[in-house]
Amino acid sequence: MPQSQQSKRSIGWLGLHRGHKARPLEWVTEKFIFLVSLSVIVTVFLIFVFVLREALPIFLGTANSSAVRPVIPPDQLDELSPERLASYLGLSKKEVAETDRETLQLLMELKVEAAAEAPDDKDAKVNTTGWRYILFPYQWTGYDKARFIWQPISQIPKYNIIPLLVGSLKVTLVSLLFAVPLALGAAVYVSQLAPPKWKEVIKPAIELLSGIPSVVLGFFALVVMASFLQWLFGYESRLNAFVAGAALGLAIIPVVFSIAEDALTSVPQSYIQAALALGSTRWQAAWKIVLPAALPGVFAAVVLGFGRAVGETMIVLMASGNASIMSWDVFDSTRTITATIAAELAEAVFGGHHYGILFMIGTLLFVVTFVSNLAGGFVMQHLKGRLEGKK
C-alpha cells in the first residue's frame, strides 16, 4: 500500500488512532473520552472565570459603597423614568418592570430611612471600594493618622487589603523558615546519608504527616502549641503569626520533603559513586555533588511548599488570632487572606461590596498560587529534561 494512504488510515484526527476497522461506536466513545479529559482544562478555566466574575465590580471600579447618596422623596415615584428608578434603587430595568408599585414605594421609603441612619461623618461620601482606599493608607475619622485599616463591618466599611497581604506573607515566611531546613535536612539524610533500610520506614512515616487533616493541625496549634510556645518564648499574644507559622510549617514539611527527596534520589548513582571512590564521605558527596545537581528540584520543592502555605486556611483561621494588624512583628496576631475569606464570606450578601472584595482577594490568591505552581512545575520539567538528557 502506498505510504500516504497507510499514514492516513492509521493516524486519525488529533492523534486519536483508529483500529484497522473504524467502528462508529468506538469513534464516538473515543471522542467522548477526549471531551471528558478536556473537562480538566474547563474546570480550571471555570474556577478562574467564576471567582473573577464576582469580583469584577471591584476590579472595574463600578461598585460604590459610599453611605451618602441623594435621596428622592417616595411620593415622586411616578415621575421617575424607569432607568432613573433602576439606578437609584440599585435594580436592573427588568427587575423594576417585574416589581409591583407597592414594593417600589416601600423601597423608596427604605432609602429615606437609610439616609436618616447614615453616619455624620466626613468619610460617609467616600467610595471605600475604590483602589485608592483598598491599597493605600487613609486617615479615617477617629484615627490619629493615615493607617491601613480592614474593618468591613462598620458604618463606613474599610477595605484596605494591605494588612491581609502582610499577614499572609508573614505566616508563609515563618512556615518556610520552619519547614525548609527541617524538610531539606530530612530529605538529604534519608536519600543520601541514612542506611537504605531506614528509608523504607522513615519515608512513609513522614508522609503520614501529610495524612493529618489541616483542621487537626489547627486544633493542635490552638490547644497545645500556642500555650507551649508562649511558655517557651514568653510573648504577649497567645495566638499569633509565629504559632500559625509553626503549625503551617508542619503542614508543608511533607510536601517539601517528598519533592526534594525525589529530586535527590533521581541524581544518577554514578555521580555519588564516583565521589565516594575518590575518597569523600557521604556527607561531602551529598553537599558538594548531589545537592547542586538536584538544586532545581529542591527549588521547585520550596516553591510548591510556598504555594501550599499561602493557600492554607484552617490552620491560620484557628491559630493566628485574626487581628488585622499592620506590622511585621511575628509575635503579633495577624489576619491572612485565607482566614479572612473563610471567616467573612458566609456573612457577605451575594453580590454586595463585601462579597466582591472577598472574591477579589480570592482571585489574587488564586493567581499567586497559580503562578507559583507554574514556576514549580516548569522547574521540575526542566530538571527532568536535563537529567533525562544526561542519561
Next chain:
Amino acid sequence: MTKRFQRHKFDYVSFFCTGLTGAATFLILAILAVILCNVVFHGWSSFSWRFLTGGTERDMFSVENAGILPMIVGTAVRVILMTIFVVPIGVITAIYLTEYAHSTSFFTRIIRGAVNNLAGVPSIVFGLFGLGFFISFVGQNIDAALHISEPLWGKPALIWASLTLAVMTLPVVIIATEESLKAIPSGLREASLALGATKLETILKIVLPQALPGILTGTILAVGRAAGEVAPILFTGAAYYMAHLPKSLTDQFMDMGYHVFILSTQSPNIEQTRPILYATVLALLLLTFALNIVAVLVRTRMRANMRALQ
C-alpha cells in the same frame, strides 16, 4: 563501606552535618509522635462504641451523651457522592493522557498543566468556586428552570459540597491512575492489538482491569484527602447542628472535621467539651490514617505485581 575508606583525620564537619540532618529527620518524626500521642492520650477516654454510634438527639456538648454518628454519616455520604463523580472523570482523563494523547501535542501539555495547577489551588478557592459556580450559577439556574420559588438547589447542599470536593480531588485520581496505566507493559497492549482487538477493546478489556489497583489507590487517596477537608465545605453545605441525618441531596450535613472546628472555637464551654473534641479528632485521624495506610498497601502490592509481570 565508608569506614574502610575513612581518612586518618576524622571529618568533624561530615559527622556534625550528618548528625544535624539526622536530627532534623527525627525531630519531624518526634513532632508527629507528640501529636499522635497527645490526641490518643486525651481522646481515648471518651472514645467508645457509644460515642461513634450515638446521635445528636441529646445534648451534643455533654461528655456522657455526645455522639458523632451524624458527623460520620455526613462525612461518609459526601465522600461517597464525591467518588461517584470523580472516579469516572478522573479515570477517563487518565486513559486519554496515557493511551491516546501524543506526549508533545499542544492539548496534552495544557491538560497536564491544568491537572498540576488544579492540584495546587488553595482549598478556600474551591470553596469560593463552589459558592460562585455551583450554588450561585448552577443551583439558581436549576431553581429558575424548574420554577421553584423558594431556593431549593440554589443554597448550600450536600450535592454542591460533593461536587466541589470532586473537583478538588480530581488531580489525585488522575495522577494515581496515570501512574498505574504507565506501569502496564506495552507488550500486553501490543499483543492484544496483534490478536485483532481494537484500541478501545484493548483498553476496556485488558488495560483497565490491570490498572484497577492503581485506580483503587487513587480513589482511596482522594477519599482520605476529602474526608479531612473543611475549608471547601464551610459555605457549601456543612451545618453546625442537625437533629436528623441528611435525607436528600439538597440537605445540609454535619461533618467530623467541621465538628472539630466548631468544638475548638465555638463550643459553649471549651474546657468541658475538650474530651469530646479530642475523641472526634481521634476518630477523624483514625479514618484518614486507615485510608492512607490501605492506599499505601494497595500501591506497594501493585508495584510488586508489576515488577513480577516484567
Next chain:
Amino acid sequence: MKKIFTQFNLALAALAVATAAHAGNITVKGSDTLVILAQKWAEVYARKNPETKIQVTGGGSGIGFAALQNRTTDLANASRKIRVKEIESCVKAFGKRPTEYKVALDGLSVYVNDANPVQNLSLEQLEGIFTGRIKNWNQIGGNDAPITIYSRENSSGTYEFFKEHVLKGRDFAATAQTLQGTAQVIQNVAKEKNGIGYGGGAYGSGVKHLKIKKDANSPAVEPTEESVVNGTYPIWRYLFIYVNPALDKDEVASYLTWIRSDDGQNVVKDVGYYPLPANLRK
C-alpha cells in the same frame, strides 16, 4: 459500560428522591450567641415533633441576615436589630419587610481574668479600652500591664451590638484579636491575665463578669436575670429571629410560636440567657 449504566440509574434515583416533597425542613442560620439556644430549641422541639427536621448553623448574625437575603435560610437568628440596608435587600429579594420576633433577653457580659483586681468599669472606660485609647490596666485602677483585647469576628451580631452601643460606632482597636466564638474569647481571657473580652452571658467559667456602671456616678450592676429584665444592667439586648413573611406559616409558624411559648422560654433559662417577660410572649 455496565458500570456507567448503573451509576446513571443511581443518579436518576437520587435526583428523584431529592426533588421529592420537601415536607418539614426548617433551616436556621445566624448568630453564634443564639446558636446553642437554637440547637437546644431544635433538640427539644424535635423530640416532640419528630416529623419536623431542623438544621442549625451558626457563624454570626451577619450570616443569618445574608442567608435571609439570599433566601438560603428560613429563620435568621440575630443578636442585633436588622439594618435598613438589610431590610432593603430583603425587600428586593422577597418583596416584603422581614418579620421580627423577639425571642429572648441577653446581658452582654464583659469578661476579665479571675486574677484581675478590677471589679467594675463604666461604659466610657469600656469604650476607651476597646477602641485602643486606654492601653494599660493602671489607667483604670488595675495593675501596670498592657491590656490585651479579645473581640469577635465581624460577622457576629455581638460584635456589631458592642460596637454600636458601647463604642458608639467607633472602630475597634486594630490590635483586638478576633476570635470565632464567645467560648474562644472566654478561653483566651481565662488563660491571659491581662485580657478583656465580651460576649453573650450564657458562656463560661474561669473568668469574671465585670459589673458595669452606666456612667461614673451610677451604681455598678451585675448581669443577673432581674437586672437584665428590668434594664438596670446597661448592656442588655433582645435576641431576635427574623423570617420572610411569606414563609411564616405551617411548620415555621408553629416552631416560632413554640419558641415564644412558656415551653420554649424554659429552655432559654437552661442555656443561660433570660426569658422574655410574660407580656412579650405570644
